[in-house]
Amino acid sequence: MTHRRDDVPVEGGLVAEVAQMTEAELAQHEAEVAEAVAPDREIQVEVGETLLELRDVTLRFGGLTALDSVSFGIRRGEILGLIGPNGAGKTTCFNAMTGVYRPSGGQVLLEDRPLGKASRHKITRLGIARTFQNIRLFGEMTALENVVVGADARNRTSVVGALLRLPRHHREERTAVERAMALLEFVGIADRAADKAKNLPYGYQRRLEIARALATEPKLLCLDEPAAGFNPAEKEELMELIRKIRSDGYTVLLIEHDMRLVMGVTDRIVVLEFGKKIAEGLPAEIRENPAVIAAYLGVPEDDAA
Numbered sequence: 438m439t440h441r442r443d444d445v446p447v448e449g450g451l452v453a454e455v456a457q458m459t460e461a462e463l464a465q466h467e468a469e470v471a472e473a474v475a476p477d478r479e480i481q482v483e484v485g486e487t488l489l490e491l492r493d494v495t496l497r498f499g500g501l502t503a504l505d506s507v508s509f510g511i512r513r514g515e516i517l518g519l520i521g522p523n524g525a526g527k528t529t530c531f532n533a534m535t536g537v538y539r540p541s542g543g544q545v546l547l548e549d550r551p552l553g554k555a556s557r558h559k560i561t562r563l564g565i566a567r568t569f570q571n572i573r574l575f576g577e578m579t580a581l582e583n584v585v586v587g588a589d590a591r592n593r594t595s596v597v598g599a600l601l602r603l604p605r606h607h608r609e610e611r612t613a614v615e616r617a618m619a620l621l622e623f624v625g626i627a628d629r630a631a632d633k634a635k636n637l638p639y640g641y642q643r644r645l646e647i648a649r650a651l652a653t654e655p656k657l658l659c660l661d662e663p664a665a666g667f668n669p670a671e672k673e674e675l676m677e678l679i680r681k682i683r684s685d686g687y688t689v690l691l692i693e694h695d696m697r698l699v700m701g702v703t704d705r706i707v708v709l710e711f712g713k714k715i716a717e718g719l720p721a722e723i724r725e726n727p728a729v730i731a732a733y734l735g736v737p738e739d740d741a742a
């Protein structure tokens with residue numbers, strides 16, 4: 438699939454070049470792309486130590502307790518699955534971690550520091566990025582621009598800097614475009630870099646959301662049902678992508694309804710039901726856990742999570 442576009446010679450040229458590579462050249466190229474996409478930051482804790490912790494987090498909406506004293510940790514470098522029947526509180530968990538809602542009780546800690554009343558933007562800068570159940574892209578912007586905007590969340594120059602065209606802004610803009618292009622390639626949609634987001638096929642839009650979240654170089658990437666609406670082949674490809682993201686140095690929290698996908702890609706799983714954590718463990722343990730089986734009883738496997 439090579440969409441050569443004269444108005445974007447860099448992207449078109451890159452894709453055409455890739456199409457003509459030998460297998461060895463392709464492997465080398467993919468390694469370089471992964472290197473460009475890898476998070477560029479100091480490692481502050483050892484791999485495997487707790488990166489983010491929910492400590493007794495309670496969140497109420499009026500009379501409804503959506504999260505009831507939920508505690509679990511996400512370890513650096515792992516893929517953690519967050520599952521539970523509909524309405525269990527999974528998305529509310531994401532919302533509590535990303536500053537959309539403030540917990541009514543308890544704390545969310547990133548690298549041992551409470552997020553407290555940090556705003557959504559602050560939390561993005563601190564290193565938590567997410568995708569949404571319902572895709573949220575800038576439809577009129579190109580795929581590339583959507584990712585550059587994502588990277589902007591990390592850049593140090595302000596809007597004022599951009600208006601005044603400070604030298605640092607130019608430099609950051611250039612590197613942001615280069616990195617955005619690498620990200621599009623990493624998620625497999627570089628051939629449509631110059632297309633408006635709204636014109637991309639659904640699967641591409643989902644991947645674009647992931648690229649945009651990765652552009653912020655998150656310490657933790659939260660994916661909210663990234664495979665929703667995917668066919669089995671697309672789900673396989675998505676699992677590959679999630680594994681690739683982790684091997685590139687990222688930590689992933691995954692909400693997903695498809696049990697096969699969750700069991701196939703995660704290192705550990707946390708299970709919620711009616712706002713409470715009912716289980717936590719390895720996929721094989723979770724599959725056998727009586728409380729989890731009871732929570733899903735009567736729910737067809739494809740709908741379960």
Ligand SMILES: Nc1ncnc2c1ncn2[C@@H]1O[C@H](COP(=O)(O)OP(=O)(O)OP(=O)(O)O)[C@@H](O)[C@H]1O
Nearest residue numbers: 498501503521522523524525526527528529530742
């Ligand atoms: N803004 C809100 N106001 C009131 N109630 C809410 C709000 N957001 C979520 N809830 C309620 O909180 C509970 C948990 O919802 P949540 O969306 O977190 O569940 P979920 O596990 O993500 O479900 P699903 O799998 O259906 O997406 C539900 O009962 C839901 O109706």
